[in-house]
Amino acid sequence: MLSAGLPQGAVPKLERPGPLRDRVYEALLELITTRALQPGQHLVESELAGHLGVSRQPVREALQRLNTEGWVDLRPAQGAFVHEPTEQEADQLLTVRTLLEAEAARLAAANADKAGVAALESLCVEGEKAVTADDVDTAVALNAAFHAKIMTLAGNTVLAELAAQVDRRVRWYYTPVARQRGRQSWIEHRELIAAITARDEQLATTLMREHTEHTRRSYHERTQD
Template sequence: MLSTGLPQMSVPKLERPGPLRERVYEALLELITTRALHPGQHLVESELAGHLGVSRQPVREALQRLNTEGWVDLRPAQGAFVHEPTEGEADQLLTVRTLLEAEAARLAALNAGEEGVEALFAIVEEGRTAVAADDVARAVALNAAFHAKVMELAGNAVLAELAAQVDRRVRWYYTPVARLRGGTSWSEHSDLAFAIKEGDAERAGRLMREHTERTRRSYRHRNES
């Protein structure tokens, strides 16, 4: 068993064409975001390189970049470790997310067309299927897709750019509470989709604010029995 804790064959070999440094960075960031590499985990360059089918140099460069961005902690004489977010970090980011997404939902209700609304409902059905199958990874991905679609329907490029900056960290924090939120989260998504369909901007904004606040509270209390 590798000390990185990744299941054998869980990480595909990277394709050689293209900027390898960037591809290694994206692969490691995805593994961290999905918690395949969990907070506090020791990251061994040689083992990560073996998983990804590359030399240690692009892995080292990716870890340095991830350290700069706050995803990895480089500790003198110890090595690299996945960053362990503090409660304060998570609370602050999820609070900002609430503000951004409530406004996006309000704007989506004013701007969304029939095709966009249908896409929202399609994601909701897929999400419910993932929850029923206890497919947490799929549920997390679909949750991100739903919120991204709402942001797209809002039609505000600046708002979308700001949301994109926090999207991956939101996924990082949502993963450990996805099973806890379960079907309730998708019922809330459905209510929100109906509000957008009906063009009720005030209700859509309120529902999104309540929805994201519930996720924030779930994260804060995730370890309580």
């Protein structure tokens, strides 16, 4: 286990071939977004390199890229640390997410077919099982998949591209409140499915706006505890 505190089994296996620096970047980003590496945690190049089975060079390159993208802070004479998002950062991103997701829900209600609705139903069933099993990691992944599917059903490529840009940060903010949101989140998902099935664009928009707003409030309430 890393002295920095990575849980056993958290380090993903790197696939080869492919640009190693990109593989290391993806592995580290996944560890950050799932909170296996916590905000504020010190990232030691040699330790990360050892656990990923690579040299320090691709780790250094990956950390520089993550710093540029705002996931990691490189501090002179101190090293690399997982970025600690401010309340303002989280609020701004989750507000943008609400705008994107609400429009996606409206378009999904207008465009979704039976196969699309069935896919949402299947994801919802699996998500409910994960909540019952208290499997937070799986619940978070299924939550992301559910929202991604609605984005697909919306049928707007530009909207989907914009949503993809914020998806990983949404997962980052959602992970610490996933247990708190729990079953209620999936109840809200079922309400969304019903609105999409009924092709009620206005209701789907309202429900998605309320759903994402609940997550935003939960995040802020958590930080105030």
